[in-house]
Amino acid sequence: MKSFLLDMVKLCLAVFLGLFFFPWYFLVVLTLIYGALRALSWKAAFFIPFLAVFLVWAVYPLVISLQDDFRMANVIGDVFGGLPAFAILLVNGLVFGFLGGMASLSGYFIRNLF
């Protein structure tokens, strides 16, 4: 459990810092590499990157939203057909967390093929 948490925190930091310099799909590359080189089980391969990316893509916008009274979250919700702000934050985290998880899982399975 400890290593699970530690990996998650490290990956989370890597995603957070990396996105200051690289385009968004950096998270796919990073999680894929994680899955291919480091993940110990398929569960770890999915959930660690999922949570790491979720944290960055939902919690960072949440922090921003707390500073602008959720106005941007509401605007994005309006543009995407009237979703409420909390749903936008959740979807933002879930969709890209899932993407990170799946990328990592792909890496993990590719490694196991050989």
Place this chain on the structure above:
Amino acid sequence: MGKILNPHQGFWQNAERKFVDQELESELITDDIQIVYDERYVPHIYAQNMEDALFAQGYLEAQNRLFQMDLMARSVSGNLSEVIGKNPAVLKKDIESIRKGHRTTAAFLQETFQKGENTSVLDKYTQGANHFIKSLDKKDYPFEYKLMDFSPTLWSTEKSIYVLISMADLLCGRADDFEHNNLKEILDEEVFTYLYADNFDIKEPIVPRGTPFNFDKKSDHFDPSMNSYGKIYKTDFSPNRIFGAGSNNWAISGEKSKTGKPILANDPHLGLSLPSIWYELEMHTPEFHAHGVSVPGLAGMMIGFNDDVAWGMTNVSHDIKDFFRITYTDESKTKYFYGDGVKEITKKQETIKRRGEEDYVEQVAYTEWGPIMYSKDSIDLAMHWLRSNYAKKDEPSVYVNCMKSTSYDDFIHNTSGYVAPAQNFICADKSNIGIRVNGTFAAKEIGDGKFIKDGSIPAAGWSDYISEDQLPHSKNPERGFVSSANQRSTTGEYPYYFNGTFATYRGERINALLSAEDKLDVSSLKNMQLDNFNIRARDFLPMFLEVIKHYEDEEYKSILKDWDYTYTEDTEAGTIFYVWYSNYRKMIFDEFSPYHQEMYLKYPFDWKIFELSTQYPDHIIFDNASTNKLENRDDIIKESFVKTYEDLKTESDLAWSAYRPLYIDHVAKISGLGSGAIQLGGSGESINAMRSRFGPSWRMVVALGEEIDAYGVYPGGQSGNPSSKYYKDMLESWVEGDYYKLKLEKDPNKISASRNLKIKSGR
């Protein structure tokens, strides 16, 4: 999707968190500039000279309205497809801009303005805008750029010129030549001549009846053989932009004012959008202190006030665009007849860049008159637009000079050299009021410009222009007020002929209200701006009801009977009358129905239909050709009433605001960024001219005096960022008919600042 939802680079970075005060530096300004944003996010600029102040204006408008400015310039320069790819409607719009010759016009204006001493006006504005644009990191790109996935490019004087062209296209780009040509063919000659006559006898022209014109000029009739008659069918490209603009302004003298000093009011009506067409700002230099609104992209203030004067605009609507039919020498279409000889067509290749596709090349043929805008069924028409062919070097300074005017006469002096879009420039100082129809107009013969002209006759064109001292002008008229609401400038006594699309009802109502009271104040003028009385209803409805008085009493009749002709939010009578009148007009002109789809047509003006209805109730035009019976006015009133009943019986709510809610869309029609349905009163013919996507875009009332007492509001907010708390914060006040107090605050420390900005001179 990842790009725009990325917390580090996407939309989230546009969130408006706590404002941070900023300090910038530029080598392009001579002294430090201090900018204080107030509690409505209106910037107050403190600069040491005009150039620096305009630099700041450019910076601020780019900071808050960059996408809107960009879109406005692209919309007339044929550059929309560059950013909105694979969209046939957008490409069509670009081709239309090219065919109208806007790029050639822009080059011509650029060249002319560069000869002036005042190009620095546009240059300074551009430098300021670019100081902001250059500072942008990708993550800071405005919301719409991220959503539509393209990057802002630097501003330029050329883009400001395109903003000017866009305003001109909207406000003075209309000509009814196509409509008149068609109507002349469809209707009997006599009927056409009667229904589409100019209204020389208008009750309330802008320059009061009886005002002497101190010059002589004898106008001859335009020789009809120089016209080129015949039906003109629609093509993909419209000769006119759909026009819905109309505005009010008026000023009362000190004698008519409770304060003893003049009061001025102005509410320009335009298509409403978010962000708003206007950006409010205040400027201070040692020379002047001014507060008002500008059109983002153009330096200066179009409407506003300073310590000494208040000024405003409404649209003039004179016809300054002609179409000429070209007769080619042969099928190669390379030469055409012109006078006694032959001239060559000049071909210009214009490239439209298309996103994700190959460039589109449009070849435009230019004649002596202008570009060939219309080509169908072997009819080729060249467009001759005054804005494309006439410019004065100091034009860009006019809206800048308004700000530093010290008296009425100084204002008139400062606003000379103005070309287009022509506006009714109204101004009040502490003891004078006046209004001038300001712009450049051709000196036309009577009837000139009503139809398409024969392009092979050089004399069919304009040979002279009205000189500035002969423009319609009224200063301190005896009645104690001046006003305009897009009606005709003068009666027929004005020595020059002019035609155009003119309103009547609002002007009549304004003058009636201003004449009725001896003493008026700011609050009475505000109430006037919110006045929902509809003269069209007052004129037509008693006649309608008289005709159906023997009908058994039923619901609609009883609703209409007690109506005071006022378009309040909840009036049901207003809805019924609106539909009834629309049906009535449509049924009178059943002659149009076979042609509506394929050619441009227009109804006569409402006042003419009223005259027809009251004076000639048995006129042949009332007959419905598809029946065996010979209908007259009363038959049409009855039939249109029945039709109205049928039209409205499925409506669950007849309240006016439910039937005709107002929508304020985003400038690029991005769904979710507009206002949604707004329920309010007002109607197209009321002073409070509200239509479904159109209305008073800025309401301002200014009382002159030792201390200026000024109020204003517009339906939007100062920030163009959709997530800003200042994106549409003023909308509710506007809907409610409330105003904000506008103050010339000379001491920056007295402003309750929402944000501070300092631009230091790096020299």
